Amino acid sequence: MPYEPTLTLATPEDYRFSANLGYLMRSPKECLHLIRDGRLYKALPLDGTPVLEIGADDDNRLLVAFADDRGVPSEDVRAASLAYIREWLDLDTDLEPFYRLAADDPILAAAASMHKGLRLIGIPDLFEAMAWGILGQQINLAFAYTLKARLVEAYGTPVSCAGDTCWTFPQPEVIAGLEVKDLLPLKLTVKKCEYLIHAAELIAGGALSKGRLQELGYREAEKALVRIRGIGPWTANYVLMRCLRMKDAFPIDDVGLHHALRHVTGSDAKPSREEILRLSAGWRGWESYATFYLWRLLY
C-alpha cells in the first residue's frame, strides 16, 4: 500500500532496514513502537508526540511519513523528528571499522556477516533507558517486556497509531511522584520499585542528566551511574550503550552475552570474566556493537 512520505532520509551504504526491523520485532510485547507490513511506527517523545511511519525504498533511503491525522507538522517538529530518527537508529556512525575487525574475529565474524546492516538501536531517553535496565535485572527478557508494558500502560501516554495504540514512556516526573505501593501491583520487586522511583527523582530533579553524563566520558560516567542505588555495573553499561551510545560500553555481566559466547565457542559452561576479556580483547572501542550483534544470535 503506497503512502506519501513527507520526508526522506539517506542512510549509510551498509544500512539494511530489514536487519534493523528484525531487532525491533524481537518481542511481540513491545509497546513503544509497532511494525506492520514492513513499516515501523512510533510515537516520538517530542512536543506534540508526532507519530511516525517509517519505511524504506529500493535505494536504501528511509521514507518518513507522519501517520496521525493532524496533517504535516511544523518545520521545527519535522526537523526534531529527523534528528530523533538519526539518533534512535544510529544513522551517523561509520561501521566500516567494526566490520573490518569483526571479519577477522572468531567470535564476531558469523554474527557480523549474518546481521550485516544492523545498527545499535538506541533508547534516546535517559529515564527510559535506566528504567528498562532496572526492570530487566535478573528476570528473563519476556517477563521484562511484560513488566514494561504494565508500567507504560499504567503511567505512560497512549497515542493513536496505525489503527492501534502506540505509547510514550512515562515521564520521570510522574514516576517520581509515586510510592512503592503504587508500583507493587505491577509485580515488580520492592527494590525495583525503589530503584525506579529514585532514578526518576534524580532525573526529574535535575541531579542527573544525559548531557552531564555525556560530558564525563565512559569511565567517569560509569562510575557516576554505579553510585546510584540500584544501578550496578551491568545496568550502568547497558545505559551507556543504549542511551549515551558510548561504543566502548560493555555489559560484561550480561547473561545474554554469556549465552551468545557459549553458542559461538561451543562451550557448555558460562565463560569466566577473564575468558570474556580475552575473547573481547580485539573489540577495543566497539564492545557495545559487538555485544549488540552477539545478542542477535539468541533470538
Next chain:
DNA sequence: TACCAGGATATGG
C-alpha cells in the same frame, strides 16, 4: 515441574 532469567545489595566470613 523445576529451573532460571539482559543483577544488585546486604550480610557474614
Next chain:
DNA sequence: CCATATCATGGT
C-alpha cells in the same frame, strides 16, 4: 575482599 543469601514473578 570474596562468597552466599535474598529478592520474587513468570517464561519455557
